Amino acid sequence: MSSAQLNRQSRTSMNWALAAFVCAVGAGILGAYGDVALAENRISEASQQCIDCHSVATPAIVENWKKSRHFSVTPEEALKRKALERRVSAKQVPAALASSVVGCAECHCMNPEAHKDLFDHNDEKVHLTVTPHDCRTCHTDEAAQYEKNIMSHAHGNLAKNQLYGAMMTSVNGIQSVGKDQKISVAAPDELTMADSCYSCHGTALEVTGKTTRDTTYGDMEFLKIKGWPNQGVGRLNPDGSKGSCASCHTTHEFSIVMARKPYTCSQCHKGPDVPAYQAYSVSKHGNLYASMEKDWKMDSVPWVLGKDVSGPTCATCHASLVTSIDGEVIATRTHQMSDRLPWRIFGLIYAHPHPKSPDTSIIRNKEGQPLPTSFDGARAAEFLISPEEMEIRKQRLQKVCRGCHALNWVDGHWARFETSLSTTDKMTLAATQLLETAWKEKLADPSNPFDEALERLWVEQWLFYGNSTRFASAMMGADYGVFANGRWFMSKNVRDIVDKIGCLRVQPSNKAH
Amino acid sequence: MSSAQLNRQSRTSMNWALAAFVCAVGAGILGAYGDVALAENRISEASQQCIDCHSVATPAIVENWKKSRHFSVTPEEALKRKALERRVSAKQVPAALASSVVGCAECHCMNPEAHKDLFDHNDEKVHLTVTPHDCRTCHTDEAAQYEKNIMSHAHGNLAKNQLYGAMMTSVNGIQSVGKDQKISVAAPDELTMADSCYSCHGTALEVTGKTTRDTTYGDMEFLKIKGWPNQGVGRLNPDGSKGSCASCHTTHEFSIVMARKPYTCSQCHKGPDVPAYQAYSVSKHGNLYASMEKDWKMDSVPWVLGKDVSGPTCATCHASLVTSIDGEVIATRTHQMSDRLPWRIFGLIYAHPHPKSPDTSIIRNKEGQPLPTSFDGARAAEFLISPEEMEIRKQRLQKVCRGCHALNWVDGHWARFETSLSTTDKMTLAATQLLETAWKEKLADPSNPFDEALERLWVEQWLFYGNSTRFASAMMGADYGVFANGRWFMSKNVRDIVDKIGCLRVQPSNKAH
């Protein structure tokens, strides 16, 4: 303990690599003992100090961490695995970190100089958040890929898009009833925004001051952090990085099993706006998973198609390193989820090629709106990937399909999928044309295209029904694409819009709506 | 067998303790043998007699029971466990029951004098239902807590609330089309009520006569029991008790595993009126459960947070005895579910502090309606728990949170949750004000506030969308609280109500609606 204590003062200004080095020297070089005993012997002194209190203060986190690979494998050992078996992509890690297991201090004291959320805690400098910039010390490639993942920009892509700002206001703002039943809408409060859109998109974390809390160990001082807690995919972190690895790799077990299971994706991709999980769960793939996963190996690296698993989860097709039983690489691991996706099929009015940049707030359509298409469907092509790039991504994805399916299966499926993109776009266009008529007749006010009841029908046409139909088609969950929230509603909705327009026309007050 | 046969006659008028004593003496005192053989040797003669026929008549029940702890542990053994490991809260059990396993007769012949559903069955006196008053023989504390659980009053809380009676009529009554498309509604029939509302709330069981049925063993006489079958949480039992332990502890395996899994709660808490399970399943907690439960220990008593489970189910937070790995009690077991709940967030127009009494039919708002708030949101405070009691319950709940989460996490979460209570209430108030305008203009008839199309929109504002938003907020299942059935619909619905009022105004017939 003494050498570690000695170092506490200096650690705040040192960078972590040095601090950890001192820890590691303090801990000494350990021989190989069995399992938990071995692991416990290889906990750094700094981490052990955390554990000493936190096994009382937050005991379940500590126990949970003891189930993780971080607890049982040192970076040094991880780096010795064969290329395909490695879960650590760094070529090397700082020497001081190499021989301790990855404990509390290794992450929560990492890169102290970058962290605006650094605070004094029992004479240590620790930070609340652990960010992709911290994780990249060992998981270098994944962090780099994730920066190109549109998810990492999920906060700004919403916050900086004025049009979608109007949608957020109309969804989350408190409505008040005025004279003649005129509705006015207040700007949504920050806590509501964090509890809704930004829960998935990520909050902007901001240190706003200090607070004293009554803890197991007496009064202690902590930072007040606006936007906390949050593990959204595009969280703006106090060290300037974006996102949270914990979105999918849940703390503190960090299990690859969890990231590979479809429930993790479903946390954000289940609602009618992004019903990926819903479509998957009525597909043959989802059925295979639900029925047979009991006997699958969900933690193998690499992941062997057919042997480890008899069918895919979200990760299999979109993220994981998958190989054949002979070790042929079918797909390399990626944390840029659009790597295997030519089309973006949700969240916007029409299906379109993926944006070139993960920062979609820079996109402008021909009318100057921050949208990848115009209301008439014309694409803002210069901001979107080329047909050549689309073909490359399609081939990457289809190579996974072809692990199990013959070419004619894959081609037949893809033809249907692209037909669904076209038909859902046409059905959206019909709804858009009707809405534009209503706007012209002043039955609705286009200044915010998302707030009135008629406009909501139009939004549901693409945001719910069009998306649902496309997801159902993409993942062969056909049942979801008809009566669940798909074509039945898409076709009914056009008629509802017609009727609603008819109804608004005969209401004298509506001209002034 | 002979001593048991000897006793059959007298058992009807004896109380059970004595009867069972005779059984037990008949069965003798058993030594300890291995497993199933042991258990089978410790079945009372009375139960063995049941099994002799029922292993043919209803063979799967018998096999199912053989998987239960009731089959393998005697009360005597159960009472010897250390305090934290006990599943039996009685200080002691009647001597006659102590050394037999808990079989058919131990429950279905218990407390015969209290059971109006007692009948002659192969010369035995048995009763169809087993009730909390029977179970409390061994599970004393749980039964006592459950009497204070609002669930135990679920039947009367509905049946005795005239306003909610109007809602049940308008939901379950058959509608007929009269002249000029005027709709009339018949009172709902009893079987429909048992098949809908009272399926969860519990039916009122009532012996109405006898019937002879053709069975495997020839014609036999049984009781006719109105309301059967039912395992609703507030069932009115023929012995005067309320509820059914089998609601959650499914017969005849009675596994604590099942009561702890979220599917059990989801039987009644999944619909849009109480979407607890839906919100949980898109939360990180629900994801942890779904992804990792394969390796969790769901039957440990006490339940060790972090070690046995890496995340909570419904029971963890709301009911179970949970401890740290060091045996510190984080929460004591409770069968009064509101013990850890300051707020009641569903089923009523506005969120409000929990009622003081589990019998909510006694509540009156300032207008004299049987509601915990007025239509304007004012609380019937004298019937609701005090701020002090709310604080106690909040601390009890948050102590579970703090098993895994630091204080700033818990506080940040709670601030969002209470904001959601406030915002959903405001959005409900807007809808209510619109409805009151319509009532004034005679566009709708307030005599039953739940039957007309316009009124239904208003009910959905709080019963569906407000509730959904609150549950999503309470359990960090944010995705459910926006597009799934939350803020999107809550905000759209206000506009739909405005439009509908506009539409009703221009229909000449509506003034006489």
Next chain:
Amino acid sequence: MSSAQLNRQSRTSMNWALAAFVCAVGAGILGAYGDVALAENRISEASQQCIDCHSVATPAIVENWKKSRHFSVTPEEALKRKALERRVSAKQVPAALASSVVGCAECHCMNPEAHKDLFDHNDEKVHLTVTPHDCRTCHTDEAAQYEKNIMSHAHGNLAKNQLYGAMMTSVNGIQSVGKDQKISVAAPDELTMADSCYSCHGTALEVTGKTTRDTTYGDMEFLKIKGWPNQGVGRLNPDGSKGSCASCHTTHEFSIVMARKPYTCSQCHKGPDVPAYQAYSVSKHGNLYASMEKDWKMDSVPWVLGKDVSGPTCATCHASLVTSIDGEVIATRTHQMSDRLPWRIFGLIYAHPHPKSPDTSIIRNKEGQPLPTSFDGARAAEFLISPEEMEIRKQRLQKVCRGCHALNWVDGHWARFETSLSTTDKMTLAATQLLETAWKEKLADPSNPFDEALERLWVEQWLFYGNSTRFASAMMGADYGVFANGRWFMSKNVRDIVDKIGCLRVQPSNKAH
């Protein structure tokens, strides 16, 4: 290899039995070795040849198949099992097939003369599809039962029903907005139909030509098959058979476990039109399955109620061979799903006795429409099973119930279920009467009763809300039958129809609608 090669030329015109015989002789008679090694020694030469390439071309299929019983058991061995344990119902299988495991060639070269999708593939004659006519070689009874299953006629029952053709057009056809917001609908394209209705109902597979594809082994010629891929229950196969065993027995593991799990049924029976899975999942049965299945034996043949499983899945009640622990047969295996179903409760306007013939396109109501009832509810009785047959089927089903439940439970449940059939029918009748008024007033056009917004409300009354209520009642998933998609909406919808009619009346344009 040489004798197999010798035979390739002649195999196209030979029938398979002979061809396989030659393979088998070539492979020799194998002794018994351990497990995988054994199985691999018993792969026919023809199948081994497939595997040689396909373990590279589609490696996961091969690995997946190695997990199947087809890989580890020969027909000869399968036939030696005791009657109740047999999974193969043929009295005998062709000698040439008996001692090889069931590999690629055994299925994909079976019955070559019947298969219009036969093509030259590496000098072999293989067919893409494997059909019930192929599977019946070993699974004779199942294939015969399936022909009587209404599912096997699912394609034609839709395609040949002109009225439902109008529904498909209005759901899947692209809508265009004309002058004065008049909507016109194009006939749906073939790919959309395959991606929606026919995904479950089955496509009509048709060889339309040849195509050359670039494969791992260079350019190869394949057939172009319209309607591929598809595994719908009523698929029209190139050998004249109907359906696909792979609908439920997913390729290439063909596990009985999967067919017995509810997810398989949910692929097609989850949407609001057939919410069987949804109702099941909130029932006690579904809860038992979800909570306890971890410890159940899902692959036992026969399936012992209570011992292997503590509660039923879809298959338990509707399809599987189930016995008591003493080997008493509670229900015989059936692949005619209506064998244990007196009532048909979904997809049509009113509940009605099951049709006599699986070909429902022959049914005519008194108005000559292809419907089992008239719009007023009158049944086309001559096409429906008799009360006597209904009683037989009810008894078959209830015998499964009685494995776990006493008679009074079963009777009480059934009375509620049949009440729900009656109440949902009455609520549908009310909606129908309102629609007929609208048709008379020319507020809607009856020529296609499924396309206008008002008509859609009517369809939802029975196709969604009536069905949902009935499924909830049938499977004791009461929660689903009230607020989820049941009685709440059924009762609200009648009022919505009234209001919509009122609204249409005041729109001047609507008389010409």
